[in-house]
Amino acid sequence: MSLGDSANVFIKIVSEAKAIQDISSITDSPDIADNVTQADIDVEIHNIQVSGITFSHNKTDDVLRDFSATFSAGKTYAVVGESGAGKSTLLDLILKFHVPDCGSVLVDGVDTRNITEKSLREHITMLGQETIIFNDTIRNNITYGLDVTQAEIESASAIACVDEVIESLPNGYDTVLHYRGTNLSGGQRQRIGLARAILRKPDVLILDESTSALDQKTKEKVLQNIFRAFATKIVIIVSHDPEIRSRVNHVVELFPLAKRELIYQESASEEKLPS
Numbered sequence: 001m002s003l004g005d006s007a008n009v010f011i012k013i014v015s016e017a018k019a020i021q022d023i024s025s026i027t028d029s030p031d032i033a034d035n036v037t038q039a040d041i042d043v044e045i046h047n048i049q050v051s052g053i054t055f056s057h058n059k060t061d062d063v064l065r066d067f068s069a070t071f072s073a074g075k076t077y078a079v080v081g082e083s084g085a086g087k088s089t090l091l092d093l094i095l096k097f098h099v100p101d102c103g104s105v106l107v108d109g110v111d112t113r114n115i116t117e118k119s120l121r122e123h124i125t126m127l128g129q130e131t132i133i134f135n136d137t138i139r140n141n142i143t144y145g146l147d148v149t150q151a152e153i154e155s156a157s158a159i160a161c162v163d164e165v166i167e168s169l170p171n172g173y174d175t176v177l178h179y180r181g182t183n184l185s186g187g188q189r190q191r192i193g194l195a196r197a198i199l200r201k202p203d204v205l206i207l208d209e210s211t212s213a214l215d216q217k218t219k220e221k222v223l224q225n226i227f228r229a230f231a232t233k234i235v236i237i238v239s240h241d242p243e244i245r246s247r248v249n250h251v252v253e254l255f256p257l258a259k260r261e262l263i264y265q266e267s268a269s270e271e272k273l274p275s
């Protein structure tokens with residue numbers, strides 16, 4: 001599989017991967033109506049407001065219920081919570097891979113139902129844990145079809161702490177990677193993915209466990225570099241690393257709904273106990 005030269009290939013790949021995973025929920029959704037007027041985002045995003053969202057994947061078990069959070073430019077956020085709490089679901093709702101059953105996601109006050117998916121995903125870049133690597137050069141794997149200078153590629157690679165690794169290879173940025181990146185370590189693959197996301201200079205950078213394969217020292221350096229490079233943007237980090245709480249401006253914590261209901265029940269029954 002080799003890399004195409006469309007600037008939108010990155011967005012398409014993310015969308016297609018998600019579409020395959022979620023095709024039934026997307027086609028079943030009554031909220032995606034053909035007659036909704038949609039516009040592109042034409043200025044930098046300053047604020048994302050998740051307002052009273054309720055969502056279930058299977059129309060039965062809510063993953064999020066009346067959930068609200070705000071993300072503002074110039075701030076860094078950690079989204080934390082145990083596995084299955086709904087962190088990735090929340091991010092997918094922001095990127096319109098899902099549509100909320102109730103409530104809305106507002107981008108600078110505009111409901112994402114009225115914003116084109118293409119525009120939303122050009123302004124918001126989300127990177128997951130797995131980086132898709134193509135049988136092509138490191139340069140093309142990083143640019144992913146973007147028309148940029150070598151200096152810009154090197155700058156993004158330096159922020160992702162992968163520049164020295166690439167420069168130590170005999171063919172540098174011209175080194176051809178194997179399909180799926182089998183000639184790279186997991187941490188190197190993740191850093192290629194980070195460089196690819198950073199190079200796109202999104203208004204909102206979302207990293208969903210995207211540094212999980214890095215050692216602690218490299219992870220800290222990468223985060224420090226990203227926070228500096230995106231100081232005026234919105235950065236959202238999903239991580240199981242408890243250390244992340246002390247590194248960001250705000251922590252958004254999610255609790256699995258089933259467990260939350262159990263806690264409510266326990267506290268309610270405690271109130272009824274005779275003193």
Ligand SMILES: Nc1ncnc2c1ncn2[C@@H]1O[C@H](COP(=O)(O)OP(=O)(O)OP(=O)(O)O)[C@@H](O)[C@H]1O
Nearest residue numbers: 021022057058063082083084085086087088089090
């Ligand atoms: N496409 C889907 N279809 C059906 N259920 C799903 C789907 N994606 C997630 N879920 C369910 O929704 C709940 C929340 O999943 P989600 O992936 O958002 O959790 P998470 O907090 O990101 O977990 P992790 O830390 O393991 O990545 C889980 O119970 C999960 O099984």
Ligand SMILES: [Mg+2]
Nearest residue numbers: 087088089208
């Ligand atoms: Mg997740």
